[in-house]
Amino acid sequence: MIRFKNGRVLDMNGSAEAEEKEVWVQDGKIAFVGLPSDQMIKSAVFEREYDLEGNLIMPSFKNAHTHSAMTFLRSYADDLPLQDWLFKQVFPMEAKLTGEDVYWFSKLAVLEYLTSGITASFDMYFELDDYFRANTECGFRTVMCGAISGDSSAVKRLEENYRRFNGISPLVTYRLGFHAEYTADYELMEGVAELAEKYKAPVSVHNSETQKEVAECIQKYGKTPAELFEALGIYNYGGAGFHCVHFSDNDMEIFKKRGVWAVTCPGSNSKLASGIAPICRMREKGVNIAVGTDGPASNNCLDMFREMFLMTALQKIDRADASACPADFVLNAAVKGSALAMGLDDCTELSEGSQADLIVIDLSQPNMQPENNIVKNLVYSGSKQNVKLTMCAGKVLYENGKFNVGEDPKRIYARCGELLRELKSRP
Numbered sequence: 001m002i003r004f005k006n007g008r009v010l011d012m013n014g015s016a017e018a019e020e021k022e023v024w025v026q027d028g029k030i031a032f033v034g035l036p037s038d039q040m041i042k043s044a045v046f047e048r049e050y051d052l053e054g055n056l057i058m059p060s061f062k063n064a065h066t067h068s069a070m071t072f073l074r075s076y077a078d079d080l081p082l083q084d085w086l087f088k089q090v091f092p093m094e095a096k097l098t099g100e101d102v103y104w105f106s107k108l109a110v111l112e113y114l115t116s117g118i119t120a121s122f123d124m125y126f127e128l129d130d131y132f133r134a135n136t137e138c139g140f141r142t143v144m145c146g147a148i149s150g151d152s153s154a155v156k157r158l159e160e161n162y163r164r165f166n167g168i169s170p171l172v173t174y175r176l177g178f179h180a181e182y183t184a185d186y187e188l189m190e191g192v193a194e195l196a197e198k199y200k201a202p203v204s205v206h207n208s209e210t211q212k213e214v215a216e217c218i219q220k221y222g223k224t225p226a227e228l229f230e231a232l233g234i235y236n237y238g239g240a241g242f243h244c245v246h247f248s249d250n251d252m253e254i255f256k257k258r259g260v261w262a263v264t265c266p267g268s269n270s271k272l273a274s275g276i277a278p279i280c281r282m283r284e285k286g287v288n289i290a291v292g293t294d295g296p297a298s299n300n301c302l303d304m305f306r307e308m309f310l311m312t313a314l315q316k317i318d319r320a321d322a323s324a325c326p327a328d329f330v331l332n333a334a335v336k337g338s339a340l341a342m343g344l345d346d347c348t349e350l351s352e353g354s355q356a357d358l359i360v361i362d363l364s365q366p367n368m369q370p371e372n373n374i375v376k377n378l379v380y381s382g383s384k385q386n387v388k389l390t391m392c393a394g395k396v397l398y399e400n401g402k403f404n405v406g407e408d409p410k411r412i413y414a415r416c417g418e419l420l421r422e423l424k425s426r427p
């Protein structure tokens, strides 16, 4: 049993107040949250007791949209128009990637997630065996999202991956998905819809990230991407739409009706000038909202604190209303919404039986003082520098700036540097 004591608990189980309680963890799960009796303490066997010294313990953040291995393109091709960035820089470099590259660059991303209090990623990429190894070796939780594109011949691979990676590890699940409408032909999308029906499974896909994407989809099919996916039956069992920046009221109706999650990526949308997602409007319409960083080539960092601040700040600007998108809603989306969008239903809160995916926030730093309101401090002035400890599945993977991922971070940085030099010189 691991005991966290002398701290304050934001359990996110109904109350937005941090309360003086303890959290006990056993076999990867939360065993107890509350104030223990002397008898309970006496009869428990603690392998480790953390004195929180008044700091905050809460459920971790989940990153509901990313492409982890794209760390290799961080700060490689910035300050370019989106189409040039994607087609002239990103796609040609990606075409040269090997499994070993994906392995090391995914590990680099895991380190960064941990420093930001993120314990799970909803990741869309390729070289899945290497990606799988990188994450599980670190002890990091991931939900792999189908990333197929092109023609319908790719659907077979999607089904193989779906069957292969679900059940392979307690830290890993796999969800049906494809890259986007604009990189898939009609038969591929029909094939994905058939799989959704066969497995009664949700489908997750990029959706309405740019104006161009939506305009071209309407030109081609007479429908927006959300309308097209609805017509095909792709969303019959829910799923997620990544970005949802250029979204009509009818798109929102579809998401609401099908229980599809809108995953907002405000950092990436800002940097690529894609636009501001209509989060407030979606919320009013009853659409569920989750938060993702998107990949490190477009963001460029994997930091949930920055996403939370941008999410609320952009809504306030967009609506010319400082009360738009309040802090408790934002925190909820980044913790619970994101977990639910990924199907991690037991990672949303600190309660008995939940997964022990949690973080400790250092309140004894200037940006977290005074404590008028801890939730507002987290969203408006909080930063990854406040993350003292990150635990995933009951294992401490990051604590006081040190990693416990089975590998020296210096070796990960060095390998990434070597591989990048090699990659650039590959024909």
Ligand SMILES: [Zn+2]
Pocket: 065, 066, 067, 206, 242, 294, 295
């Ligand atoms: Zn993306």
